[in-house]
Amino acid sequence: MTTSADRKTVYRYDYRRSADQDARAIVRRPVVVVGAGPVGLAAAIDLALRGVPVVLIDDADRIGEGSRGICWAKRTLEICDRLGVGESLVAQGVTWKLGKLYHGDDLVFSFDLLPEDGHKMPAFINLQQYYLEKALVGRAGEIDDIDLRWKNRLVGLEQHNDHVQLTIDTPDGPYRLAADWLIAADGARSSTRDLLGLSFSGVTFEDKFLIADIRMAADLPTERRFWFDPPFHSGQSALMHRQPDNVWRIDLQLGPDADVAEEQKPERVTARLERMLGDRPFDLEWISVYRFNCRRLDRFIHGRVIFVGDAAHQVSPFGARGANSGIQDAENLAWKLGAVIKGEAGEALIGSYETERIQAADENITHSTRSTDFIAPHTDAERALRNAVLALAPKAEFARRMINSGRLSVATFYGSPLSTPDESPFAGSARLGAPLPDCPIRNPDGSAGYLLENLGDGFTLLTFRNGASPPSAPEGVSRLSVGIDIDDADGTLARRLDATPGAVYLLRPDHHLCGRWRKFDRAKVSAARDRALGKL
């Protein structure tokens, strides 16, 4: 619940009248996406890159207002890289891997995410959400198949068997539009959800939190700092994290009884921050007071309406699981919806979006609920247990492992009907149903590169040579041969995939591993592809 967002507009875009508004008959589009936030933009770009024309509508004409995420996880960055903006985001963001946990004045625990070497993308970057949105809006503008309409507000929705009919309000008045599929990416206060009368299952936490972004020239290390019961904010918790441009994110727990209006007054916020920051000068960029939710819709698919991101599920920010999981929803849905629209798969494939992403949402909700329970105990008895863990932590490793200030987002593994079970055991870090781990490779011209950037937008068969010429992949699958197309320069790739000579790996269009075999069998690979397209 955002109660106030005193955010300066960062970027503004023009409303433009669409020809659809003047059409005599209602125009029908294959896909309309509602909401041009990170999730809606990612979905639109992914679909358009797959050749599906998309109309993307947003009720605002600007970005930079309201709450926003700052921590972008490796999997999200890999998706952004495939969409064409990953490298620029990493260049612009703050890459970090260190964290410190304090109890009172004492450092009780420090961690290093110890990202594995040989991945193109870092474990995490911090970057203001408006920069990510701006990059995606810029990318969308390069793609002809995306029609981005600002100041287009969804006000009516009628469900039909094979399409939806929308009423969209604009500065020129309302118009109607039909869509074979509607993707609802309109956030925590989704209008689409309201229009369908859907509600959430889950919990809302009693505690209120102040979230402030401040601008401060501070020579502090790039690390995530979290305090339990700090001297400057007694009895509560605090979080501090660096963003680009000398902007710092600060979260202060306020307890259940905080007065929301009072706590947002700049003089009050400033006084709290001065206790924390001492005499360092700073400017307030943005203030908000929240209560967190951990909840989701029971179903993400309602006829021809598909919910993604915060419109479908919400978590607390500890763990960076909100916007990251939303972008992963978008990626999961885009290739499936694309395949259905192009007639390569039946509608059953769309159902697997819900199966897989509800697994992910439930995992995120579980972690987020646990973190929030640890940070904000519900009762004195729970607080006593939490404080016992903190008191033991300096002396006992088991207690340090129980401290939970947020378990950071990692890619979700899908126990999925789309995966073909292994016939023989595989070791290594690649897991069936999970995204393929990235790896350093050498290109045929001798230059260094990475595995993931060599995978296409469709199904890929990754093959390891066994002396014979590489197998020809079945129809609808492109082949990437290690030893021919790319070189496993130092054996890392074979180690991560536990590859033996002649082994083959089938990757979905979202680069999740959906089948692997010690030796190539065309019929098996072909059947696995059909299975991954929902043709069981």
Place this chain on the structure above:
Amino acid sequence: MTKLVTASQFADPDAAYVALVEARRSLDEQAAAALDARLVLILANHIGDIDVLREAIALAKGA
């Protein structure tokens, strides 16, 4: 020689913590303290080693 294991032994430490939190979720402090006392006795007996028990007491008192 120390016999008490303080290295983390749970495969999922968060799940263990949640189990302990949920056991006391609706209890006031007095009822939670009584629950803890019963838990201590049950777990101490399960360990069944007086040296480990004494080491654990020392660690808890010193924290």
